[in-house]
Amino acid sequence: MSTEARPLIIGSSPHIRVKQSVPDIMFHVALALLPVAAFAVWSFGLSALLLLLTTTAACVATEHTACLIARRSTTIRDWSVVVTGLILGLTLPPSTPLWMAVLGSIFGVSVTKSLFGGLGYNCFNPALVGRAFLQIAFPIPLTTWTPPDLPGRFSSLLPTTLTFPFLRADTAALADYIRTALASGGVDGWSGATPLSMWKFAEVPQFESLPRLFLGSIAGSTGETATWLIILCGLYLIARNMMNWRIPAGMLLGAFLLSGAFWLSDKTHYPSPMFMLFSGGLMFGALFMASDMVASPMTSAGVWIYGFFIGMVTVIIRIFGALPEGVMFAILLGNAVSPLITSATQPRTYGLVRQKRWIKQ
Amino acid sequence: MLISALSIAGGVMLLLGLLLAAVLAIANKKLYVYEDPRIDEVEAQLPSANCGACGFAGCRAFAEAVIRGEAAPGQCTASSADTVESIAAYLGVDAGVGEKRVARLACSGGDNVARRFAHYEGRYSCRAASLVAGGGKHCTFGCIGYGDCVAVCPFDALHMNEHMLPVVDEAKCTACGNCVVECPKHLFSIHPISHQLWVSCSTRLRGKDAKAACAVACIGCGLCAKAAPEAVSMDGNLPVVDYGKNEFAVREAIENCPSGAILWVERDGRRVLGVKAAAALEKVLNPPEAPLKKTSASEAEQKSEVSG
Amino acid sequence: MKSYVNSFPHGVHPPDCKYTADAVIETLPLPPEVTILLSQHIGAPAKALVAKKSKVMRGEPIAEAVGFVSVPMHAPIAGTVTAVDYALNPRGEMAQAIKIKIDPDADQEEIYGTPRDLASLTPDELIRAVQETGTVGLGGAAFPTHVKMKPPAGKSVDTLIVNGCECEPYLTTDFRIMVEESDKIITGIQLVMEAMGAKEAFIAIENNKPEALESMAKAIPAGAPISVRSLMTKYPQGAEKMLSRAVLHKDVPSGGLPSDIGVGCFNVATLLQLGQLLPKGQGLIERVITVSGGGVERPGNYRIPLGTPIRYIMEQVGIRPEARKIISGGPMMGMSLSSQDIPLTKGMSGLLVLTEEEMRDGGGTVYPCIKCARCVDACPIFLNPSLLGLLARKARYEEMAEEHHLNDCFECGCCTYVCPSNIPLVQYFRIAKAMNREREAAK
């Protein structure tokens, strides 16, 4: 009767489990984002640091509040919302006024995540929805860029960062600030554009040199510039089996092939595929946003299609659309169609003749 | 100018109107499908619970059946008497209200009297637990107590008492039968409230073994069958009430029951124990030694899924 | 199309934990009392032939098969029947059982049997002989072997797959018998091939068991149409459907049996028993099991009489106080037992006594599904366990079966094993299947 004092445990099989849990995965994603964030702070200075801290804190606070309102136990400990906050911060321009960053965080997390039932049920990537919302709401401040490695970036904030809530970001003051700072470093002239918009809106298309794109000494969103670092951090996650490598692969391939086709048709007007891959937020989007497990399809084939779709839509928007950058919208569209892709690509069940499951009569 | 404009407008519209009316009229002749408008009316009055207690696939199917005369309005157990009356009046048929029927649980073994001997971990559900080594309750015939029946009751007529045993609120119960299907141990059945003598135990074990598992288990003594021989007979170790002879199922049958396995259900749903059984139970529940503790620590863990 | 040489797509690689691989099979002393459940197999429960106080001999039939899909029971010890009554079975139900108390004076060496000349028997007679031994699938399913040997009318079996994969972690029973008793297994294979008219047999062994591969290859007589196949080490390699894909590259049709594609699939332990029992005409009274896990003091492979209470086995091998869970079978598909009073049955291939650290199940917090698709990539039959799990949460059971092929799931546990959210998927599926069965029955 020795064991009778402590009753045996009964439970359903299997009785053993892998050790990796959801918070582990999310924690490692956050960890992998840190080098990117560090590089962002290094190239854009205090403003970027403050921006990243603000978005992260605002996202965590929103999730916590939402849980309190819904009378659920708080879910901030699963790290997913930290990832959201970091990604949102990394996709915003460094000069984004903090109040806008807070608004985007609140909107993204509350509308996209909490209202849909929390982690795992969101149909869209919350960070992206927050970013897209800001992009549409405040098009001017969110397309105002700062050059990297400004002298004095660690001693002072960009003038727009601390804009009073709900007031207009003073982009003229920002331009003056940048001009002064650049002049003190012996550089004159600053076009105020990212490589993508230089290509798109300049009279004669201007293509940024690939090494500069790769190393990240360009203007852009805080975390999108250092392509090499993004690839490294992504590879870390892939190596730890915390990311589905097929999504970034499909997306890069899709973008590469389509832009390659355009490039071959007219090399002076269309940019080279490598320019497409390394400019803007494509790399960051491929490795950290499109690969968000929750909003991507679940089948291997579906994941390829999804990546391919996003890559191609990105290129289409970049080349033909009114906006210079399309990654964000392409991924949102990808998120939207991912349930359809999943159900359309469900592989044949073992031992079953494939049925027409798409439209039942 | 005015006149000609008027005549053009009037003419065009008249032509158009006539043309369309003609097309619709032809279509109406060729394509007409008659649908009894009363179906909608009856359906609108039904509670839209779609509980299926009437035996039809949802309220609309029931409405169609009522109109065809294949069902009586009273078969909808979820409707109030007024509604049934009103439907019957609308259709000019008999309401066909039967005696009120309710769900009854054939187990009294809450955690205060029935022992758990293994600790179940996993989804907090009877069905889930029952598939894992029977759920870990010593009496393998009795209620597991994780409240699946409560979860499926559409009328809020079931709740768990403090000993993890479901209690039927007979006022709210509409005999929809969801709990009957849901209970993995098949402890629920539907009975008219006139079936007042109730065997509230399902054990197949013999006296000693049954008693070891649960203090209110039937020990198969047969005293009830002796007290009401016409209505109660023994099937193995368990008494069975023959409700065909309900008039012989008298209250005296419960008085000698030593364990409380057979009891008397009042019209208002109260469950009454025999005197002897009540005394015996009192001894079990307030003994010199403390009653068994519930495994509350584990429940907190299992519930974490709901919140997590 | 990807070709999976000697394996199947998807599946998982749990740590193999085969601590008892080198432990030679030992025989435990006879227990003082045994409880023979009348239903230790799939099919109709056997009918008791003895009553209280009957004296029985070791190996004597004590219960007879009821119908074709049923097997008889034999007394594992010589002694006196103390009761024919309810006893707790591994599923946690009260079921009819015969309890026998050992007779200290009786001769436990002599075993009841009726030897016969197998060569003279027709296939049908051979199958009947198999039924009389009471043999069931000893891998864990406990499906009567003779039923499996007689494919439905119109179907014939030309290929035999002998399952020596033992893909479950911890278990080493099959491995030990393949090393120690390969000859008898071959005898069993030949008998079954003869009875079924099979032309070819493959012995499928995972490539992490080189000794077994070698031992079996050596035991095959020259010229016999039997060959050994080394398969990739992967769970659930030992499932019938996976085996037929890995060995023959054929799919068992959904809802069908291996015999639909001309395949018969038998566990090595079952064939060993046939090889051992048939020539002597004896009944199945004992089996080899692996007793392992952190809660056991002397893990090993033991030959134990059927009906021995778990409590007795635990006393013999020593159970540690930190033991928290006893599992019948392997950790991936085995059943946890609610009580040590449960007796050893024909279907138990191992007893795992796990400690808190070893089982990472139930204790973990359950998170919502994050659609990481690991379950989708693990499911060997290409279902979408995540979707099924979500549907089950909302109790949409019928939809699961009708639109998402729930009934093809054989509960291998891969999805649950890999799930980072600790969602009890397999449990959901069992509930769903049970509810569907019940709803079907209610109709």
Next chain:
Amino acid sequence: MNPESLPSVFINACIVNNFVLSMFLGICPFLGVSNKKDTAVRMGIAVTFVMLVCSVCTYGINFVLDSVDAPYLKLICYIVVIASAVQLVEMVIKKYSPALFRALGIFLPLITTNCAILALAMFQTQKEYNFIQCIVYAVGAGAGYTLALIIMAGMREKLELADVPDVAQGAAITLILAGILSLAFMGFAGLGG
């Protein structure tokens, strides 16, 4: 691209100025019928078909009314023709496919009051499209409507399995979903001229 060219007309009607997501047309049926994928497909096909019929009818009506110089009758003629066409379609479906009728339920009559269809008639008149352009425009608009419906249905099927808070269930969450989708479609602005 020339905004008058056929591919441009199609892309414009289908994606850039999607009737549902950027013009707010046909929202009621969009909210009502977008909960199951196969219903959504059927509804989309029904709408596209009706659009096509109405586009042709509108072209004819414009021709007639312009010739008798009664532009004030345009609106009433469009709507009456649409209403009758829909009712005819409804009757045909009810007669020949009761299952389909049940699936589309009360939303078939709602195609009548689907502003997308009347708007199509008005827009094509306003844009002075020729006959071929009208047809392409109608098909594009219908395809865009179907696309929005199917995407929405896919997401709502997924959402059915989620733990959406009580207060957000139903129309509220669907509208928010549509909002996000519309946000995503903003990315196509400027496409197709």
Next chain:
Amino acid sequence: MSVSETTPPVDQKKDNAGSLAMLRTLGAISFVSGILLSVVYQATFSRIQTNTEERIRSTVLELVPGSVIQKEFTFFSEASPDVPRTVYAGYDASGTFLGVALEAIDLGGYGGEIKLLYGYIPDEHKIVGTKVLLCKETPGLGDKIKTDEHFQKNFESLSVPLDDSRQHLLYPLKLVKAGAGGGPGQIEAISGATISSTAVVNGMKESTEVVLPLVHQHLQELKEQGK
């Protein structure tokens, strides 16, 4: 719907009414509506006409600074002789010619047609403001072309000199991204409403290129008409 409706008695015969009744009812209703609409149209027609004219008059007077009298001229350009080009000339009380208001139309807006008038002082070669007359653009976004101050500022004093041939503009109008303007003939778009801005500029470009030379051609005529 929770408002309970009183039900008419079920009468199955009436339920499936005769074709004649259908013809009669729908025909009658249509006929009456046709008549009614015709009447309303006739009744409101002159009011609407006046409204439109008044609107143009006030706009012209607003666009041509200091003008109190407006007169309408129609010219035809040699390049496209079948398209009449309306020119609204503005004069002060004494009949002195001050400037013209010209029409620009483009179909490429978000909601289709955009129509606007712009003031032009031929002597100064300057555009002096615009007024949108017809705009079906997305309210709040595309219709910013009417209200956006920054955009309006583009046209407040836009120099549009003709080249030496007097047939073409020296600097054709050109749309540039918001904040990137400043050059001659450059017009900064409204950020977020590029399509509507493009439509406006396209319309004006077409109009200026054709009509401005015409105005100069007929300048004398215009000046004389005011006396």
Next chain:
Amino acid sequence: MSMEKKGPSSWDVFFAGFWRDNPVFVMLLGTCPTLAVTNSVINCFAMGVSTLFVLVMSGILISMLRNFIPKQVRIASFIVVIATFVTIVDYLIQSISLDLYDSLGAFIQLIVVNCIILGRAEAFASRNGVMRSVLDAIGMGIGFTIALLCLGVVREVLGNGTLLMNTPYEISLFGPRFEPWSVMILPPGGFFVLGVELLFFNWWRKRKEARALAQAKA
């Protein structure tokens, strides 16, 4: 009240549409114009009044004609009646103010297909007398206007920082340095605002129900 106990009283009919049976928030009718024209308050107002006019006029006519219209041509007849009044409104507005006409875009004509009007014609006017139909129409029209304004105020305030823009009474709420959220006047903003307002409406209703239940128990 002298009304027989036949149904809800006239007052109930009148007030139901305001809030309890609000066509937008409860019945989810007329969502298209609700989303499309609510980016400024003045548009909401004009749309609301036009819809009210059409509702009342068609309500009168349909309830008068209800006994003469065969079931099969019901919808077609209703539509003709409604379309007539919409065209009338269209011309009336043009003759009153071209600016207002322009600001409402195509949506005046689309009142024809506003489901509220056909919905009320079907559900109420064709089953009730003239008086009650008019009351219902006015109630619904006002309810619709209230709902439009609920959206319009939020969208205009956030999206433009003003109230009553494009009118002589324009009020700038935050001063010239306000950064307008242009998303609010764009399509996504319409969806979001209506979604969030529905959410609050649901929450408010649930809370009211819960309170009523608690009171009933007490």
